[in-house]
Amino acid sequence: MLEIGTKAPDFTLPDQNGNMHSLSEYRGKKVILYFYPKDNTAGCTKQACGFAERYPQFTEKGAVVLGVSKDRVASHKKFEEKYGLPFTLLADPELAAIQAYDVWQEKKNYGKTYMGVVRTTYLIDENGKIVKAFEKVKAADNPEQMLGELG
Template sequence: MLETGTKAPDFELPDQNGNMHKLSDYAGKKVILYFYPKDNTAGCTKQACGFSERYPLFTEKGAVILGVSKDSVASHKRFEEKYGLAFTLLADPERKVIEAYDVWKEKKNYGKVSMGVVRTTYLIDENEIIIKANDKVKAADDPENMLKELT
């Protein structure tokens, strides 16, 4: 996980519609950049729907939400449409940004060890500085916790 107080790495990734996004596109806004393991899984769906339900509250506070996983653009599009998600999902199948943000780690699940995305949320300020980093994310609580960070 990257440390608070450090400059967030810039990136360029496609969204669920194939449009390219850079972190620098959001200069002057706070960015909630959250990394999640996989589209359409229980925890990831709870987290995404929680952010989507609160999306107007985030925009009122001048914040942008960007969700990142290693799923494809097509997978993100299906995920967005299935749940009516109101924010941008970024596809990183080559894990370049996932690795730049240090969230590709060894994980243990039911005794099995494998590499994967560790659910992590970063709050990045208007100057692209990481002001909050959390790798102990509880999917259902993350949206409300991040909203509180903005007040």
């Protein structure tokens, strides 16, 4: 996990519509950058739908929500359409941002060890600095938690 107070690494990734996004283009806004393992899984769907339900409150507070996983653009598009997600989902199959934010880690499940995305959420301020970082977040609670962090 990256340290609070450090500059957030910039990246350029495609969204669910194939449009390119860079973190630097969001300067002047607070960014909730959340990394999740996989589209259309139970926890990831709860987390995404939680952000979607509260999306108007995030925008009122001047924040942008960006979800990142290693799923491809087509998978993100289906996920967005299925649940009516109003925010940007970024496809990172090459793990560029995922590794830059140190969320590609060893995981264990049912006695098996493998590499995967650890559910992590960063709050980045208007100047591109990391002000909060939460590792191994609870998917269902994370959207409300992040709304609280915005004050």
